[in-house]
Structure formats: C-alpha cells, structure tokens
Amino acid sequence: MSLRLLTETLGRAGTEGRAALIAYLPAGFPTVDDGIAALRATLDAGADIVEVGLPHSDPVLDGPVIQTADDLALRGGVRIADVLRTVREVHAATGKPVLVMSYWNPVSRYGAERFARELAAAGGSGCVLPDLPVAESAPWRRHAAEHGLATVFVVAPSSTDAQLAETAEAGTGFVYAAALMGVTGARSTVDAGAAVLARRLRAVTDLPVCVGMGVSDEAQAAEVAGFADGVIVGSALVSTLLDGSGVAGLERLTGRLAAGVRTV
Numbered sequence: 001m002s003l004r005l006l007t008e009t010l011g012r013a014g015t016e017g018r019a020a021l022i023a024y025l026p027a028g029f030p031t032v033d034d035g036i037a038a039l040r041a042t043l044d045a046g047a048d049i050v051e052v053g054l055p056h057s058d059p060v061l062d063g064p065v066i067q068t069a070d071d072l073a074l075r076g077g078v079r080i081a082d083v084l085r086t087v088r089e090v091h092a093a094t095g096k097p098v099l100v101m102s103y104w105n106p107v108s109r110y111g112a113e114r115f116a117r118e119l120a121a122a123g124g125s126g127c128v129l130p131d132l133p134v135a136e137s138a139p140w141r142r143h144a145a146e147h148g149l150a151t152v153f154v155v156a157p158s159s160t161d162a163q164l165a166e167t168a169e170a171g172t173g174f175v176y177a178a179a180l181m182g183v184t185g186a187r188s189t190v191d192a193g194a195a196v197l198a199r200r201l202r203a204v205t206d207l208p209v210c211v212g213m214g215v216s217d218e219a220q221a222a223e224v225a226g227f228a229d230g231v232i233v234g235s236a237l238v239s240t241l242l243d244g245s246g247v248a249g250l251e252r253l254t255g256r257l258a259a260g261v262r263t264v
Contacts, residue, residue, distance in 0.1 A: 002125035003150045006097040006173050009048050010208045010229060019225035019261045021046060022210060023254060024101060024234030026053035027086040028078025029069045030241065036089050038241060038250055043094045045251040046258025050090065051128055051232070054083050054102035061103075061130050065235040068242060080110050084122045091123035099152065099173075101128040107140070116143040126150025126173050134170045141170065152176050157193040161200060168205035174230060175201055179213045195227045221260030231261050 013020040023042040029035050039050050055070040055078055062070070083100060091098045100119060107115050107127070119127070126149040132140065134153060144151045150173025155164055157178070168175050179194035194211050201209045211224050212232025224231045236257075240249045 002097065002120065002123060003148050003173060006049065006099070006125040006150050009097050010174060010210075013048060013261075014208075014229060019228050020048040020208075020210070020230040021221070021254075021258050021261045022049045022051060022212070022230050022232040023047040023237055023257075024051040024053060024212075024232065025237055025241075026055050026066065026069045026073050027083040028055060028073030028076055029053075029238070030072060031076055032078060032082045032086065035073070036086050038247060039086065039090045039098075040093050041247045041251050042237065042254045043090070043096050045254035047096075047254055049097045049099065049125075049230070051099045051101040051234070052083060052086050052090070053234075054080065054100055054106055056103045056106060063235060065238050065242065069238045080106065080115070084118055084124075087119065087124045088122035097125040098123065099126050099128055099150070100124060101130070104129055104132040104140075112140050113143045116140070116147045116149055120147035120149055124149065126152060128152040128154065128176055130154040130176070134167050137170060144172075150174075154178055155197070155201070157197050159197075161204065164201055165204040168201060168207055171207060174208040174210045175205060176232065177201060177209055177211045177228070179211050179215070179224070194224065198227045215257075218256040218260035218263075221257045222263045225261040225263075231257070233257055 010020050027035050055073040087098045141151050152173050153167045153171045154176040155167050177197050198209050208229035210230030210232055211228040215233045216236040221231050240253050
C-alpha cells in the first residue's frame with residue numbers, strides 16, 4: 001500500500017516538528033537515465049518525497065522552466081513506459097514515496113486502470129492530477145483506491161470554501177495548495193495568499209496541506225514550512241539542471257531546502 005508509505009512519511013515529518021520536502025523533476029530530463037539519477041540525488045540529499053513529472057506537449061499550468069524541460073524530454077523520446085521505469089528505479093533505490101504528476105489526458109489515453117495498476121506495480125505512491133476536475137474523477141479514484149494509490153488534487157487561492165471542502169473530501173494523501181495564481185515558476189518572495197489558503201484548507205480537512213509554486217531557496221522553504229505540512233519545489237530544481245550545475249548543484253540546492261524545512 002504505497003498510499004500508506006506516503007501518509008507515514010508526511011506523519012513522520014510532522015512528529016519531527018517540521019514540514020516534508022517534496023521535490024519535482026520531469027521524467028526523461030535531460031535523459032531517462034539522467035532523470036533517474038537526478039531524482040535519486042534529491043532524495044539522498046534530503047527530499048522526503050518526489051514527484052515525477054509526466055512530460056506533456058502543452059503543459060498549460062507550467063511556466064517556461066518546466067516547459068523547457070518537458071520539451072527536451074519529449075524530443076528525447078520519453079514515453080509513459082519510461083515514466084514508470086523512473087518510478088520503479090527511484091523507489092527501489094531509496095524506499096521513499098514516489099508520485100507521478102501528470103495532466104489527465106495522457107493517463108486517460110493510456111487507460112486509467114492500466115496506468116493505476118502499472119504505477120502501483122512500480123512502487124508508486126499515487127498521482128498528482130492538476131487538471132482533473134473532482135466532478136469527473138470518480139473512475140480514476142476508484143482505480144487508484146483499488147491499487148492503493150493516492151489521488152492528490154490541486155487547489156488555488158481562487159477556490160471557494162465549498163470547492164476546497166469538495167476537493168479535500170475527494171483526495172487522499174495530501175492536498176496540493178498552489179501558493180499563487182498563474183503558472184509554476186520560482187519567485188523572489190512567497191505570496192501572502194499561500195498562508196491564507198493553508199488556513200482555509202485546515203478548516204475543512206484533516207489531510208496534510210502541502211504548498212508549492214514559487215519556492216526557490218532555503219529562506220522561502222522555511223517560511224512555507226511555518227504554515228504547511230509539506231513544501232513542494234519544482235522549477236528551482238529544474239533550473240539547476242538547465243543551467244548546467246548538474247547533479248552536484250541539485251544536491252546542494254536540495255540540501256539547503258531540506259535545511260530550510262527543518263528550521264521552523
């Protein structure tokens with residue numbers, strides 16, 4: 001039951017008096033093998049959980065950094081089989097929770113039950129599905145539950161309290177709270193609305209609240225860790241690989257972010 005591993009990992013961070021660090025990197029970037037090595041490096045350097053991005057040709061919720069990485073992965077020929085291989089090898093090497101973050105269309109075209117079954121067999125803990133409406137999610141959630149997977153939905157500051165409650169009720173594992181409106185990308189400051197959104201979610205759910213979009217350094221990680229159960233970092237890590245810093249640079253940044261979530 002990989003959902004259990006995810007829940008236990010988030011719970012353990014809480015008992016340690018800190019937020020969990022959740023790292024995001026796309027599969028197949030810069031190559032499949034290099035992507036696996038990069039994800040393993042982030043976990044070894046202090047990340048508690050990783051999200052493996054399933055590259056998409058039109059990642060409408062992602063900013064230019066992740067769009068660039070997705071484009072490189074797709075031009076390199078990455079396929080869903082490579083995403084599942086990435087999950088399998090990263091989890092096998094680290095024993096830590098590995099999620100897939102994907103737009104709904106590739107999962108639907110692959111076959112929702114097939115994807116859930118193969119993701120579970122690879123050791124995955126679940127899926128983050130940012131564009132799957134809760135009202136249309138019942139078939140996927142049924143397959144995910146059958147295979148012991150989490151279904152993580154994304155909520156935005158614009159969501160009404162009723163929408164937050166509905167989304168949290170449907171989800172499992174944690175709720176992904178987008179710290180700001182717009183697309184992903186590192187920011188120089190943490191949006192003030194992030195803490196407000198976290199408080200609103202806590203009023204309607206007991207699920208952990210993990211906050212992402214915009215966190216780029218140790219100080220911001222510490223700030224978000226002050227009001228969230230998990231801190232999600234993606235674009236800053238992807239940028240480190242894009243700028244040529246390599247795995248060593250990725251390890252340094254992850255280490256600083258891991259220190260940040262522990263300074264609350």
